Amino acid sequence: MTDHPSTFKGDTVPSGAQAWDDRAAIVPATQDAQLSDGGVPLLRGTFAEMIRHMAQLPDDDRQGYVIQKAGDRSYDADEAMALATHPDFPAQGSS
Numbered sequence: 001m002t003d004h005p006s007t008f009k010g011d012t013v014p015s016g017a018q019a020w021d022d023r024a025a026i027v028p029a030t031q032d033a034q035l036s037d038g039g040v041p042l043l044r045g046t047f048a049e050m051i052r053h054m055a056q057l058p059d060d061d062r063q064g065y066v067i068q069k070a071g072d073r074s075y076d077a078d079e080a081m082a083l084a085t086h087p088d089f090p091a092q093g094s095s
Contacts, residue, residue, distance in 0.1 A: 018083065020048040020090050023070040029063075041068070048090050054080045 025041030042065070043053060050067045054077060057065070062077040069075065075083070083089060 018047070018086065018088070019069075019072075020046060022047045022072065024050040025068050026050050026053060026065050027068055029066050029076070051080050051084050051089070052092065055084045 024045065024047040026043045027041050043050065045053075047067070047069050054062055054065065054067065059077075062081075065077060067075045067080055
């Protein structure tokens with residue numbers, strides 16, 4: 001079983017909801033484009049876990065990292081912090 005949904009039919013989630021349980025990784029922003037070419041992530045887990053981790057970093061440090069979400073795209077620190085306050089962001093321990 002894979003960690004992320006198939007691209008069969010290529011449909012998005014009808015609700016527009018975030019896939020908080022998708023696999024994700026935190027990487028240095030300078031390494032973001034290189035990860036698919038053999039770079040090493042600093043931390044892996046669910047998308048929600050990576051957002052929580054980023055939220056715990058001091059703002060100046062946070063700006064140096066991005067979250068790469070499996071099958072999706074990269075989220076910079078500002079996008080991650082906006083998602084941390086999203087109404088349906090899962091509570092600690094629920095993802």
